[in-house]
Amino acid sequence: MAAVIDFLEFKSQSATPTLVLVGLHQYLDGGADFDAYGGMLANCRTLLARAKAHNVPIAHVRSINPKSASDRLRYPQWIAGFEPIRSDMVFDLLQPSCYSNPEFSRVMEYSNGNFAIAGMFGETTCLSTAIDAYHRNHHFTYIADATACRAGGDLPAHQFHEVVSQLMSVYGTVTDGSKWSRLLPMRRDVS
Numbered sequence: 001m002a003a004v005i006d007f008l009e010f011k012s013q014s015a016t017p018t019l020v021l022v023g024l025h026q027y028l029d030g031g032a033d034f035d036a037y038g039g040m041l042a043n044c045r046t047l048l049a050r051a052k053a054h055n056v057p058i059a060h061v062r063s064i065n066p067k068s069a070s071d072r073l074r075y076p077q078w079i080a081g082f083e084p085i086r087s088d089m090v091f092d093l094l095q096p097s098c099y100s101n102p103e104f105s106r107v108m109e110y111s112n113g114n115f116a117i118a119g120m121f122g123e124t125t126c127l128s129t130a131i132d133a134y135h136r137n138h139h140f141t142y143i144a145d146a147t148a149c150r151a152g153g154d155l156p157a158h159q160f161h162e163v164v165s166q167l168m169s170v171y172g173t174v175t176d177g178s179k180w181s182r183l184l185p186m187r188r189d190v191s
Contacts, residue, residue: 019057062076062093
């Protein structure tokens with residue numbers, strides 16, 4: 001069984017980034033066609049496996065859009081293969097930015113804002129989180145090949161993703177999953 005993260009130990013490991021996976025869950029309104037995101041999901045699976053192999057802290061973020069107070073009790077199912085394990089962190093969002101969750105903000109303060117972000121909603125959750133991180137002097141990495149955007153205005157999704165990726169470079173580092181994985185620290189075995 002995996003160990004629960006000790007926040008004091010987590011703070012001392014601030015050189016190790018947290019992998020933040022956004023929106024990798026089923027949608028209650030049925031609004032996502034996951035077949036269209038096959039490449040992005042495969043890259044997220046690879047990132048997740050590498051992060052686990054290097055004992056990188058993992059945070060799963062899901063958007064909750066309740067229509068009423070009782071809807072908060074209905075949490076969406078995770079996409080197969082992205083189910084959090086006991087040692088992973090899970091943050092629920094009512095607003096686009098991950099920083100809208102007070103516990104996420106606290107974790108980022110403990111880790112000096114050292115995180116990499118990937119997953120769905122590059123144009124909303126990832127971008128608003130990037131802007132919030134920038135204003136807090138936190139340093140993050142946007143993993144472009146493991147992130148997807150929805151279509152925006154007249155731009156199809158793939159073009160909108162290119163625009164968002166360029167915009168993210170204003171606020172932090174933009175890279176691909178293989179380059180980010182090579183920078184991970186050597187594994188520290190947990191006793």
